[in-house]
Amino acid sequence: MIIITGQTATGKTDLGLKLAKEYNGEIINADSRQIYQKLNIITGKELKKNQKFFLWKTINHFQIGFYIFDSIKIWLYDVIQPNQYFSSYYFTQLADLVVNEIKKQNKTPILVGGTYFYLKHFLCGFDYRVNPNWSLRKKLEKLTLGQLQKELLKINPNVRNEINSSDWQNPRRLIRKIEVFNKKGGKINSPPRNLKNEIDQFIGLKFSSKEKLIKTIKNRVRKRTEQGAIEEVKDLLKLGYHENNFGLKTIGYQQIIAYLKGKISREEAIEQWVTKEIQYAKRQLTFMKKDPHIKWKEI
């Protein structure tokens, strides 16, 4: 198994295609945004343009299949609708299915994507198994930070020992903790999981300098704008999708929606889009560099 991760805009997919040819491989998308249908230009699904989607199987509302580009299969694009929930847990499930299918054919699975959060869970699993409880989340979202902290302490007085000061002030993380400890019967342990030994190559791509990163991202945003990024967003809104949908909580879409609503100018939207991408690339690296298994390549 090969894994390619790293900063956005470093050419992960290109490297994936190259290695796929070299090792008789098939690519599995590990990008949380490309999982969504209809998010094409802004998430950079250039390769699938005009390509046919081959449906392999449908599980619940997940549509699992692949595109073929340059005779290489790319799996896990377009799995769900932009307004549907997805998570690292589902990713792990789907990736397992596809990895096994690829192995069955004596081919090499190549996971490609910058969502390290997904890869981490895919490789190391979860300690416990608690589904999202949306009605609970909705209720908790109305509470203030202090109320959430109190609520969590009520359920688990020792929680301060297992949560850092950053997460302690993060409503979303607190809600998740409450959700986990609130479950009747407590947490259910998940079976241990460690796929690290199955990795033949774990490659991380990063920019050799900040300047290069900025330049590349600026070019990419300009290109995507020329390819019709704004039209893509207009079409999504026309179809009834909303800025709060899971899939649209994405860099590029948020800024263009603000422009279309008249909150900012077109130029401001593009500028902010670039800035957010640069910040994102930085956060990716901060997260990934803690993983000692990744072998870094500068571009």
Add this chain to the structure above:
RNA sequence: GCCGAGGUAGCCAAGGUGGUCACGGCACGGGUCUGAAAAACCUGGGAUGUCGGUUCGACUCCGACCCUCGGCA
């Protein structure tokens, strides 16, 4: 040239009867990370146009100069 308004960090921007050298936001640096992750958070550093005057003390008052914006010519 005249009249008016104004010059506070890279950008936007608050303030006060002169007194712990100044609120925020964005950007920038660093970080968090077990089911929303291209998400959601935590944290750090940086400023009073220039020159002079008044005063124990000025970003705040006075003067000159420079610059910006609006109006008149």
